[in-house]
Amino acid sequence: MGSSEKRSKDVVMSDIPTFSAENLQKNLKVIQNCRTFLSIIAGVLAGIIGFTGLTGFVFYFVVMLITSVGLMAKAGFSADVYFDSWNRVLFDGFLGGLMSFVLFWTYPFNLNIWWSN
């Protein structure tokens, strides 16, 4: 995400926000990819560790929060430069990854590799 995260806001004329829509979209896509990937990994992890029920969902939200923190750190804690609002960085795509998380969480449960019922 290093070189691909582009400045979407022009800093010279700093009192009028001007956004380069193309860069903004690219940055959003990067966020979405990160979240999807991490939700899949989190799902597999939750399945292997053996979370059940509510614990698993809590784990998912914990991982999403870690993702948000990571993304913010990558954006240098100044979302203004790269995105149009903080909410995008923090909360976009939370629920989109949920279905993937559940699917990949179910996989280890049923593959019976690590433990017997």
Next chain:
Amino acid sequence: MAEDLVLDTAIRDWVLIPLSVVMVLIGILRYFVSKLMRSSPSPDAKIVKEGQVIIRARNLKAGANFIPLRSFRTRRLYFSNEENGLLHVPKGQGTNPQAQMFSDPNMAMDMMKKNLSMIIPQTLTFAWVNFFFSGFVAAKIPFPLTQRFRSMLQNGIDLSTVDVSYVSSRSWYFLNLFGLRGLFSLILGDENAIDDTQRMMQMGGFGFDASKSLGAEKDGLDIIQHDWALPRFEQRAESVLRKLVK
């Protein structure tokens, strides 16, 4: 938990994994097929021209504050002038594009092809699942749901005392259907992330209705208040240059 069912490894080998693998492969196949079958429509000159006009109008809207007031007004007049403005569409021609689209065989074929390529694999897979894999417990989902979901998740299983966590293969199919969306968006590249469910939502609003979008752009342009954003840019340029030179 009422009882702990031990699921046969044969179920795992012959149901769960093949179903997932098949769904992934069908998704990939559908992506490539749709790529191959996408016939490039011969562009109609009039429609292309109108599209470009719309793009220009949008650029004007976006950059309105960076040009002086008079220039902006001149440009806006060029677009929305009543007699020969580019965006002004006489009322009579309003409904043509819609009718044109349906009678144009190319576009109708395109839409049908797209719809078919989406619906057929889904239907076939669902029928296959129902035929081969019904009537037994297929998987265990790691979280408990309430009893109301029992009829939805366990529709092949006729025992009512089995825990709702044990689901039939039909629900495994649906779980895969929704969960593999994320996977597809990662492996197929970003522009093909959408699949069945989202495309079905988009099916409702197709149609490039040129006259309506022209009218919308015209209204949008008319609404804009010009706010001159660079009032003192000479001073600001001077200060920036000074900073650089220092």
